[in-house]
Amino acid sequence: MNIIVTGAAGFLGFSLSINLLKSKHTVFGIDNLNNYYSLKYKKKRLKELRKFKNFKFSKIDISNFKKLNSFFKKKKIDMIIHFAAQAGVRFSVSNPQNYISSNISGFINILELAKEKSIKKIFYASSSSVYGDNKNYPWKEFYKPRPISLYAKTKQFNEKIGNFYFRKYNMQIVGFRFFTIFGEWGRPDMFLFKLFKSIISKKTLNINNYGKHLRDFTYISDVTKILMLLIKKKFKRHEVINICSSKPISLLEILSYFKNYKFSIKKIGRNKLDVRNTHGDNSKLKKILKRKFTFTDKKESIKNTFDWYKENNIINIT
Ligand SMILES: NC(=O)c1ccc[n+]([C@@H]2O[C@H](COP(=O)([O-])OP(=O)(O)OC[C@H]3O[C@@H](n4cnc5c(N)ncnc54)[C@H](O)[C@@H]3O)[C@@H](O)[C@H]2O)c1
Incomplete structure (x- = not known):
């Protein structure tokens, strides 16, 4: 198949692309x-992707319709996996415009061109953040969204637009609600890589909400396996699907895995933009997959990620 992956130099876009390329x-x-x-x-990730002859890269901002339009011309595309977005919750306070142009205008541009090119x-990336301050755990897809950040609002809006395009133009559109994905090639702005950086550089690590946050951490290799199965499925309506292990752990528990390392932490209060806990229900996912799926052990995958981080000297480029 010919597949467009937006956000291909990002964590999830890169990781899924590697799997798609290996599958020819x-x-x-x-x-x-x-x-x-x-x-x-990001360039290091691209270098890995460019090792495959079946990978082609274009530096395009998806909010630029004209450029995107000329890219789509003369290409026969079977599927779009849309992961490009401005991520991050705190950054949305100082840079709200990025979220509107990339996450909202960008998504509409992608859908419009998909419609024109039939x-x-x-598939697009939504987020667990749409559940916001809902305290009825585990979160199920039909719960009413209660976003508490601009980032989460843009993701909620993506779901509404996705649903609208499905109804109006009968396109197969499916949103993935990702829950704190971690692993090799992960994001340096997220907790785990900040922790690794502190351990190695011996700099103090600030721990939000005194480390009490529970997060439904989900390992990237599990996620890519799941996505490779999901993209083969047929969907008769617009769906949103939780992509999560459904086994949340606290930040304090992760810290305990590294108790043999000497580094200092500073426990600070909760940032109001952070949701307290995330815990998704993955029974809809399992039902769609129609098979048993075993998630990798968390402690083992976190430790493996740390080994990978050290071996590849990620601290020096992030
Ligand atoms: N990683 C997670 O735990 C997580 C959780 C929930 C949702 N998501 C969502 O999944 C998607 C992928 O996340 P990620 O962790 O890989 O983030 P990422 O920041 O690593 O990747 C996003 C990529 O999109 C690119 N991008 C941003 N705006 C763009 C634009 N206007 N035009 C073209 N490219 C643009 C960035 O340069 C980046 O490489 C995002 O939509 C994110 O909101 C991720």
Whole structure:
């Protein structure tokens, strides 16, 4: 298949692209290579992707309809996997415009071009953040969204637009509600890589909410296995699916895995933009997969990620 992956230089776009390329699909990667976090790191991911002959890359900002339109011309595309977005909750306070242009205008541009080119299958990234301050755990897909950040609001809006395009134009559109994905090639702005950096550099690590936050951490290799199965499925309506292990752990528990390392932590209060706990229900996912799926052991995968981080000297490029 010919597949467009937006956000291909990002954590999830890169990780899924590697799997698609190994399965002999042709991947047209798009990314604007923004500097929200280390550009050097994004380029390192691209270098890995470019080792595959079936990978083609275009540096495009998805909010630029004209450029995107000329990219779509003359290409026969079977599927779009849309992961490009401005991520991060805190950054949305100082940079709200990025969220509107990338997450909202960008998504509409993608859907419009998919419609024009009759590309029938579109998968996009939503987020667990749409559940916001809902305290009825585990979160099920039909619960009413209660977003508490601008980032989460844009993701909620993506779901509404996805549903609208499905109804109006009969396109297969499916949203993935990702829950704190971690692992090799992960994001330097997220907790785990900040922890690794502190351990190695011996700099103090600030722990939000005194480490009490529970997060439904989900390992990237489990996520890519799940996505490779989901993209083969047929969907008769617009769906949103929790992508989570459904086994949340606290930040304090993760710290305990590293108790043999000497580094200092500073426990601080909760940032109001952070949801207290995240815990998704993954029974809809399992039902769609129609098979048993075993999630990798968390402690083991976190430790493996740390080994990978050290071996690849990620601290020096992030
Ligand atoms: N990683 C997680 O735990 C997680 C959780 C929930 C939701 N998500 C969502 O999944 C998707 C992928 O997340 P990620 O962790 O890989 O983030 P990421 O920041 O690593 O990747 C996003 C990529 O999109 C690119 N991008 C941003 N704006 C763009 C634009 N206007 N045009 C073209 N490219 C643009 C960035 O340069 C980046 O490489 C995002 O939509 C994110 O909101 C991720």
